[in-house]
Amino acid sequence: MAYDYRPFPYAPPPGLTAPEPRHPVLIVGAGPIGLAMALELANHGVRSVVVDDNDVVSVGSRAICWSKRSLEIFARLGIAERCLEKGVTWKVGRTFHRDREVFNFDLLPEDGHRMPAFINLQQYYVEQYLAEAAIAHPLIDLRFKNRVTALSQSDHVRAEIGTPDGPYRLEAEYLLACDGARSPIRGLMGLDFKGELFEERFLIADIEMEADFPPERHFWFEPTFHPGQSALLHKQPDNIYRIDLQLGWDADPEAERQPDRVIPRIERVVGHSDFRLDWVSVYTFQCRRLDQFVHDRVIFVGDSAHVVSPFGARGGNGGMQDVDNLGWKLAAVLAGGPETLLESYDRERQHGADENIANSTRATRFMTPEDGAERVFRDAVLRLAGKAAFARAWVNSGRLSRPCTYPGLGPDADLPVGAAPGMVAPDAPVAEGWLQDQLRGWTLLAFNHDAPDVGLPVLHPTGDNARARYQGDAANALYLIRPDQVVAARWITATAAEVTTALSHHKEGRPWP
Amino acid sequence: MALNTLPNLPDHDGFYAALLAAHKGLTAEESAALNAELILILANHIGDRAVLDAALTLAGQR
Numbered sequence: 090m091a092y093d094y095r096p097f098p099y100a101p102p103p104g105l106t107a108p109e110p111r112h113p114v115l116i117v118g119a120g121p122i123g124l125a126m127a128l129e130l131a132n133h134g135v136r137s138v139v140v141d142d143n144d145v146v147s148v149g150s151r152a153i154c155w156s157k158r159s160l161e162i163f164a165r166l167g168i169a170e171r172c173l174e175k176g177v178t179w180k181v182g183r184t185f186h187r188d189r190e191v192f193n194f195d196l197l198p199e200d201g202h203r204m205p206a207f208i209n210l211q212q213y214y215v216e217q218y219l220a221e222a223a224i225a226h227p228l229i230d231l232r233f234k235n236r237v238t239a240l241s242q243s244d245h246v247r248a249e250i251g252t253p254d255g256p257y258r259l260e261a262e263y264l265l266a267c268d269g270a271r272s273p274i275r276g277l278m279g280l281d282f283k284g285e286l287f288e289e290r291f292l293i294a295d296i297e298m299e300a301d302f303p304p305e306r307h308f309w310f311e312p313t314f315h316p317g318q319s320a321l322l323h324k325q326p327d328n329i330y331r332i333d334l335q336l337g338w339d340a341d342p343e344a345e346r347q348p349d350r351v352i353p354r355i356e357r358v359v360g361h362s363d364f365r366l367d368w369v370s371v372y373t374f375q376c377r378r379l380d381q382f383v384h385d386r387v388i389f390v391g392d393s394a395h396v397v398s399p400f401g402a403r404g405g406n407g408g409m410q411d412v413d414n415l416g417w418k419l420a421a422v423l424a425g426g427p428e429t430l431l432e433s434y435d436r437e438r439q440h441g442a443d444e445n446i447a448n449s450t451r452a453t454r455f456m457t458p459e460d461g462a463e464r465v466f467r468d469a470v471l472r473l474a475g476k477a478a479f480a481r482a483w484v485n486s487g488r489l490s491r492p493c494t495y496p497g498l499g500p501d502a503d504l505p506v507g508a509a510p511g512m513v514a515p516d517a518p519v520a521e522g523w524l525q526d527q528l529r530g531w532t533l534l535a536f537n538h539d540a541p542d543v544g545l546p547v548l549h550p551t552g553d554n555a556r557a558r559y560q561g562d563a564a565n566a567l568y569l570i571r572p573d574q575v576v577a578a579r580w581i582t583a584t585a586a587e588v589t590t591a592l593s594h595h596k597e598g599r600p601w602p
Numbered sequence: 603m604a605l606n607t608l609p610n611l612p613d614h615d616g617f618y619a620a621l622l623a624a625h626k627g628l629t630a631e632e633s634a635a636l637n638a639e640l641i642l643i644l645a646n647h648i649g650d651r652a653v654l655d656a657a658l659t660l661a662g663q664r
Binding site for chain 1: 634638642646
């Protein structure tokens with residue numbers, strides 16, 4: 090069933106008739122990142138205006154794989170249930186060379202986690218759910234068909250905005266550029282990406298068909314149905330399947346997106362012609378980012394700040410982690426907190442982007458090796474995968490997105506490795522439901538440890554999962570958790586003074602020690 | 603563990619001959635493919651990044 094694209098209503102903004110008061114935050118772009126940003130800020134009590142030059146959700150499936158961490162963030166934004174209900178949950182990935190399976194992974198759900206490793210859900214559904222939540226939220230003013238045409242900044246940001254009824258001006262304390270890989274804001278500011286552009290083209294198609302393909306990720310190197318190239322098949326809701334086909338750099342993108350070229354290619358993948366073409370695009374890879382994400386009062390979030398190749402699901406998910414990181418920090422700064430917190434956003438998310446770019450670059454290089462040594466080694470790995478177990482894990486069709494571990498957090502102690510400072514605090518079932526639901530601001534988690542009185546809520550999680558993930562074999566454990574559910578510091582035992590020192594350090598966004 | 607650059611392989615002359623024999627009659631392209639597989643197999647067997655990095659550096663010295 091094809092998605093029913095319904096335009097969101099446009100209303101003439103108040104600024105057309107009278108100057109508007111200065112807004113705390115202007116978000117540019119009502120895609121998944123901009124909308125999530127608005128909802129996350131609203132969770133912290135911050136008002137925002139969101140402008141978008143368009144009035145419909147994304148055309149085509151685009152970002153389809155939403156990771157466990159994104160789903161945890163969606164839970165906070167109030168859309169996780171809808172996403173889980175609609176999305177296709179999957180955990181098995183199979184990689185083929187020619188017609189033989191060479192590698193598979195099973196992202197077995199660990200006991201005691203609410204969210205699966207991944208769901209597939211077309212970006213337009215995620216945008217729809219986020220937009221509906223944003224429209225319903227009293228702190229969010231969502232304005233479609235509003236395009237930023239000029240901007241300048243001093244101790245605040247001024248933006249000229251065009252609408253169907255003419256131009257107006259908006260002022261805001263901060264502008265968040267969530268306007269995607271081609272970011273017009275980046276262009277207006279004369280900023281450019283640095284990094285690698287891969288000389289490769291992929292055809293991407295959504296098709297609708299009745300089929301019994303399992304909900305698995307299938308990736309082929311040099312399949313017989315598409316000789317010498319690679320291919321990816323993913324199942325989405327509504328009987329929509331996503332197919333990515335490598336075309337080579339010489340392919341003519343305009344000709345390749347024509348149905349008379351696309352349909353025969355798809356027929357060879359699925360083995361029949363009983364399908365409907367829903368959406369087609371041709372793309373090239375980039376693994377690039379801005380030098381800095383924070384430019385005084387203009388802050389870049391998501392694809393406007395960094396872009397990766399799609400294999401590994403690191404675009405949309407990486408952007409959600411930007412949102413997660415920035416929300417509480419910007420809210421604190423707007424409430425009078427130190428601006429060094431924004432430097433920590435820049436530092437930490439550059440680290441995250443670099444990790445995503447490194448992983449994506451490696452996968453892309455494996456998929457599309459240059460002639461010479463790159464191809465010789467790639468082909469050697471594929472051949473070896475058929476005869477030696479170790480090489481199967483070397484076959485790289487994309488290492489799937491996990492949140493990075495932020496450096497510079499601490500202090501640390503000899504406690505379980507999966508809950509180290511800089512990592513997302515692992516979820517666990519607790520008496521009240523789920524642990525992550527209790528982590529909505531600075532929080533202490535105490536295990537067989539007195540609650541130090543530092544003015545923070547203290548939780549004493551019970552249950553085997555929580556104990557195993559946080560305390561392990563230690564006699565005691567104490568954790569300081571940030572509002573984005575990242576472990577800031579941990580101790581076997583600590584005094585109130587030690588906790589206060591770490592807390593004030595992290596509240597200024599300074600690297601530890 | 604550090605990269606061992608002292609004599610370590612008994613009957614190295616025999617291995618050298620076996621290596622040449624494995625390449626006998628191969629085109630340059632086939633030889634390159636064989637070498638690539640060998641490197642990957644040996645790297646996995648060594649299983650120590652520091653040793654491999656030292657080997658990469660030594661091999662790259664001109």
